[in-house]
Amino acid sequence: MSQKVVIIGAGPAGLLLAQYLLRRGKYRVEIYERRSDLRLADGSPDRTFPISLQERGRKAIREIVGLEEAIASKSAFCNGTKIYRQQGKARQIPRAIPILTIDRNRLVAILLQHLTQAYTSEQLTVKFSCQCVEMDGRAKTVTLKPEQGEAFTLAYDRLVAADGARSCVRDQLVRDAGLQCEQNYVPDAYKSVFLPRANPALGLELEPDKIHAWNRDNKTRMMMVPQPIDRLNGVIIFDAQHNPLSNLSTKEEVLAFFQENFPLFGQLMSEAEAEDFLQRPVGRVLTVRCDRFHDGDSVLLIGDAAHAVSPSIGQGCNASLEDVLVFERLLVRYEDDWALALPAFSQQRVPEAHALKELSDYSFPRTKLLVVEFFLRLTISRLLHRWFPQWVKPFVFDLLLDRDLSYSQVLSLSQGWINKVKRSILSEG
Ligand SMILES: Cc1cc2nc3c(=O)[nH]c(=O)nc-3n(C[C@H](O)[C@H](O)[C@H](O)COP(=O)(O)OP(=O)(O)OC[C@H]3O[C@@H](n4cnc5c(N)ncnc54)[C@H](O)[C@@H]3O)c2cc1C
Numbered sequence: 001m002s003q004k005v006v007i008i009g010a011g012p013a014g015l016l017l018a019q020y021l022l023r024r025g026k027y028r029v030e031i032y033e034r035r036s037d038l039r040l041a042d043g044s045p046d047r048t049f050p051i052s053l054q055e056r057g058r059k060a061i062r063e064i065v066g067l068e069e070a071i072a073s074k075s076a077f078c079n080g081t082k083i084y085r086q087q088g089k090a091r092q093i094p095r096a097i098p099i100l101t102i103d104r105n106r107l108v109a110i111l112l113q114h115l116t117q118a119y120t121s122e123q124l125t126v127k128f129s130c131q132c133v134e135m136d137g138r139a140k141t142v143t144l145k146p147e148q149g150e151a152f153t154l155a156y157d158r159l160v161a162a163d164g165a166r167s168c169v170r171d172q173l174v175r176d177a178g179l180q181c182e183q184n185y186v187p188d189a190y191k192s193v194f195l196p197r198a199n200p201a202l203g204l205e206l207e208p209d210k211i212h213a214w215n216r217d218n219k220t221r222m223m224m225v226p227q228p229i230d231r232l233n234g235v236i237i238f239d240a241q242h243n244p245l246s247n248l249s250t251k252e253e254v255l256a257f258f259q260e261n262f263p264l265f266g267q268l269m270s271e272a273e274a275e276d277f278l279q280r281p282v283g284r285v286l287t288v289r290c291d292r293f294h295d296g297d298s299v300l301l302i303g304d305a306a307h308a309v310s311p312s313i314g315q316g317c318n319a320s321l322e323d324v325l326v327f328e329r330l331l332v333r334y335e336d337d338w339a340l341a342l343p344a345f346s347q348q349r350v351p352e353a354h355a356l357k358e359l360s361d362y363s364f365p366r367t368k369l370l371v372v373e374f375f376l377r378l379t380i381s382r383l384l385h386r387w388f389p390q391w392v393k394p395f396v397f398d399l400l401l402d403r404d405l406s407y408s409q410v411l412s413l414s415q416g417w418i419n420k421v422k423r424s425i426l427s428e429g
Contacts, residue, residue: 002025002026002027002028003026003027003028003157003158004027004028004030004155004156004157004158005021005027005028005029005030005156005157005158005159005160006029006030006031006032006142006154006156006158006159006160007029007030007031007032007160007162008031008032008132008142008159008160008161008162008163008167008168008169009031009032009033009034009161009162009163009164009167009303009305010031010032010033010035010108010112010126010128010162011108011162011163011164011303011304011320012104012107012108012111012303012317012320012321013162013302013303013304013305013320013321013323013324014031014033014160014162014163014302014303015031015108015111015112015115016060016061016064016111016321016324017160017162017302017324017327018031018115018124019064019067019111019114019115019118020063020064020324020325020327020328021328022115022118022119022123022124023064024328024331024336026336027158028122028123028124029119029123029124029125030124030125030126030127030154031124031125031126031127032127032130032131032132032142032144033126033127033128033129033130034129034130034131034132034163035128035129036128036129036147037112037128038105038108038109038112039109039112039113048103048104048105048106048192048233049103049104049190049192049233049234049235049311050101050102050103050104050223050225050227050233050234051101051102051103051104051107051314051317052099052100052101052225052314053071053075053099053100053101053102053317053318053321054099054100054314054318054400054401054403055401055403056315056318056319056321056322056403057317057318057319057320057321057322058100058321059322059325059403060321060322060324060325061321063325064114066114067110067111067114070110070113070114071100071102071107071110072100074102074106074110074228075100075101075102075228076100076101076102076208076209076225076226076227076228077098077099077100077101077209078095078098078099078101078209078210078211078225078226079094079095079098079099079209079210080092080093080094080095080209080210080211081093081095081210081211081212081213082207082210082211082212082213083213083214083215084212084213084214084262084264085214085215086216091375092210093375093378093379097401098209099211101211101225101226103227103233104317107317112126127144127146129146129147129148130144130145130146130147131144131145131146131147131168132144132163132168132169133145133151133168134168134172135159135168135169135172135299137172137173137176137177137295137296137298137299139155140155140156140157140159140298141153141154141155141156142154142156142159142169156298157298158298158299158300158338159298159299159300160299160300160302161173161299161300161301161302161305161306162302162303162305163305164303164304164305164308165285165286165287165288165304165305165308166286167288167301167304167305169299169301169305170288170290170301170305170306173295173299173301177295177296179290179291179292179295180290180291180292181288181289181290181291182288182289182290183286183287183288183289184286184287185240185284185285185286185287186284186285186286186287186310186312186361187239187240187241187366188219188237188238188239188240188285188310189237189238189239189240189243189282189283189284190235190236190237190238190282190283190285191235191236191245191277191280191281191282191283192233192234192235192280192283193222193224193233193234193235193236193265193269193273193277194231194232194233194273194276195224195231195232195234195265195268195269195273196230196231196232196268196270197226197230197231197232197268198230198268199267199268202267204264204267204268206224206226206232206264206268207226208226208230209226210226211223211224211225211226212224212225212226212232212234212264212265214262214264214265215371216261216262219238219239219242219366220236220237220238220239220244220261221236221237221238222234222235222236222237222262222265223235223237224265232268236262240282240284243282244257244261245257245282248278249278250278251271251274251275251278252274254269254274254275254277254278255269255271255274258274285308285310285311286308287308287309287310287357287360287361288304288305288306288307288308289307289353289354289357290306290307290350290353291350292343292346292350293306293307293345293346293349293350293353294342294343294345294346296342297338297339297342298338298342299342300327300338300342300345302320302323302324302327303319303320303323304316304320306323306349306353307319307349307353307356307357309356309357309360309361310360310361311360312360312361312363312364313359313360313363313364313396313397313400315356315359315360315400315407316360319352319353319356319407323345323349326345326348326349327341327345330344330345330348351408352406352407352408353407355406355407355408355410355411356407358411358418359396359400359407359410359411359414359418361422361425362418362419362421362422362425363396363397363414363417363418363421364421365421365424365425366421366424366425366428367424367428370420370421370424377395377417378395378397378398381393381394381395381398382394382395382398385398393413395414395417396410396413396414396417396418399413399414
């Protein structure tokens with residue numbers, strides 16, 4: 001008889017895990033998602049952002065026939081980053097292997113589409129606008145509250161918390177099951193920005209195969225990533241304690257702000273986008289560090305619910321997708337015995353997640369001097385590594401691209417630099 005797996009959260013981790021479980025032919029899957037169906041959404045989304053997927057995440061996607069191709073067809077491939085400055089020429093940081101970037105909501109829509117097309121309603125149900133509000137690990141039940149209607153409780157055989165950094169299931173395990181979990185906000189906040197890639201009236205066009213970044217001195221920066229149909233999606237990132245946007249209250253002020261601080265992007269911004277920008281919420285990123293990713297023989301924490309990290313090195317989604325691959329391998333090894341697979345998952349992934357958190361917190365420096373050193377080290381190590389690969393190892397960002405190195409190995413090879421950045425950040429207070 002097939003087991004009933006309830007997955008909370010239809011983000012990248014929950015949706016890919018559903019694919020992996022269903023293809024095993026031993027499970028029925030029910031997914032409950034707080035938000036509405038992204039495939040039906042119109043207009044400009046509030047809080048989406050580009051996600052870079054590297055080999056770590058892509059190898060997990062590749063296992064599902066046709067999925068990587070579907071994602072690639074809606075992605076942009078960037079062969080480098082162009083960093084603009086107030087004065088002087090833009091600096092280019094090339095990439096040997098182009099990086100796939102895709103809007104987060106578009107990625108989710110493709111995963112959903114692929115999943116719902118592959119399985120029948122007997123095997124899979126997905127309910128939107130339905131939020132998990134409680135779980136009872138002893139009774140093996142969850143309580144869900146639809147946007148409209150009464151809350152209801154349902155039983156599960158296995159429960160997967162794929163409900164992101166602010167996971168309700170995880171909070172409940174902290175309260176009821178002694179899960180140790182540290183949560184912290186990263187100092188930065190962000191707001192989504194959507195622009196056209198060109199302004200023909202000004203003869204301005206940004207390259208379609210570069211990530212476009214603009215770092216200002218005061219920790220305020222923008223990163224805009226090309227999308228299909230000549231758009232740029234991205235974010236403005238700033239110190240949450242000194243929000244430079246807090247005084248903007250009209251679209252004219254928004255346009256003036258971007259034209260003064262990020263002139264290139266300001267010239268691409270329309271009045272309609274300036275108006276929408278005002279209404280968008282400011283996002284804060286919560287990091288999560290847990291001592292285990294399971295409870296008993298039936299509850300699994302996966303993706304950001306288990307290990308949300310700062311987006312500074314673009315690994316959160318890659319690690320979440322990699323979780324799915326690792327968990328499936330364990331199901332195969334233990335012949336779908338979750339009592340064995342769950343603790344093995346914690347044992348394998350917790351040290352990796354802790355290493356990833358350290359790398360995400362401290363790879364990229366926050367002081368001007370160390371930022372200069374960072375780019376120098378990156379450039380020099382690339383040159384020297386090409387000539388003397390046996391003696392000079394790649395710098396931390398390039399090590400992360402090596403799919404054969406675990407996060408713990410990358411951390412151990414980069415410990416000197418990580419310690420330096422950590423000391424500088426901690427001494428800043
Ligand atoms: C600005 C920014 C840039 C990023 N860039 C990158 C990048 O370049 N590369 C990269 O690898 N990662 C990146 N990340 C991280 C990446 O977005 C996450 O790691 C990834 O989305 C995690 O996937 P997930 O499925 O675990 O969680 P989520 O994507 O958070 O999905 C969780 C889902 O659960 C739903 N949910 C939450 N609570 C409930 C509830 N109680 N009941 C029901 N449903 C619920 C949510 O609505 C959501 O749909 C970035 C993050 C940010 C903020």
